[in-house]
Amino acid sequence: MSIDRIEGFEPVANINARVLILGTMPSVRSLRQGFYYGHPMNAFWRIMSDILSESMPQTVMEKKRMLLAHNIALWDVCRSCVRPGSLDADIRDVAANDFSAFYAKYPSIRRILFNGAKAQELYRRYVSVYPANCESMRMPSTSPAYTRPYVEKLAQWRAGLEEIP
Numbered sequence: 001m002s003i004d005r006i007e008g009f010e011p012v013a014n015i016n017a018r019v020l021i022l023g024t025m026p027s028v029r030s031l032r033q034g035f036y037y038g039h040p041m042n043a044f045w046r047i048m049s050d051i052l053s054e055s056m057p058q059t060v061m062e063k064k065r066m067l068l069a070h071n072i073a074l075w076d077v078c079r080s081c082v083r084p085g086s087l088d089a090d091i092r093d094v095a096a097n098d099f100s101a102f103y104a105k106y107p108s109i110r111r112i113l114f115n116g117a118k119a120q121e122l123y124r125r126y127v128s129v130y131p132a133n134c135e136s137m138r139m140p141s142t143s144p145a146y147t148r149p150y151v152e153k154l155a156q157w158r159a160g161l162e163e164i165p
Contacts, residue, residue, distance in 0.1 A: 008079055009026060009034075011073060012064050012068065015106065019071065020113070021072060021074050025076050039143075043144075047142060050154060073109065076097065078096060103129065111137065113139050114136065140157070
């Protein structure tokens, strides 16, 4: 039985983006829905709406608008990979996104927030390109597989999105 390669999404970004949030690769459910963090148990959109004091976005356009209005970009480390199911631990044969081109196109990025340890690990392993004057932080995964209490995740994400240099 062969497992097909899966492809990620294009970045959500604009020229004013100061923060880049990086995941690993969209889940099976997200790939089916055609946008990031599509699993209803993933806390990403709830966390963003709570921190940004916005209504919970329902559509792809509302999600994009919310992030871009707050100068937040969203992407994944992997452009493509082989992964049966949705577990980050099963990711293999990674082709990373072109971050050199991304940073050239979006030069205002000042902070990278990794959505979980695996995103940071994959970035360090396959990319390791950082813009000048940029800092990075590993955030708690918003995945339901990472069972830390919501209030703890929210507090760390809030700290990561505050006081961008």
